[in-house]
Amino acid sequence: MTLAEYFAETGIKDEAFADKVKISRSMITRLRLRTATPSAGAAMRIFDATNGNVTLAELMPLPHEPARADA
Secondary structure, three states, X not given: OOHHHHXXXXXXXXXXXXXXXXXXXXXXXXXHOOOOOXXXXXXXXXXXXXXXXXXXXXXOOOOOOOOOOOO
């Protein structure tokens, strides 16, 4: 499940989730839009906070889909 799918399913908002995982709201927004890649620590906090619903693989760009720097 992607972070965007998790947010849609749970109804959680960027700011509330950012507070929960100790990541800036702007970074959470970029992660939800898949325009950024989290640090290893941030990825683990997201994985834990979503009870494993958002996997580490979903947070990392696919080999053919690099994180966009222009967004």
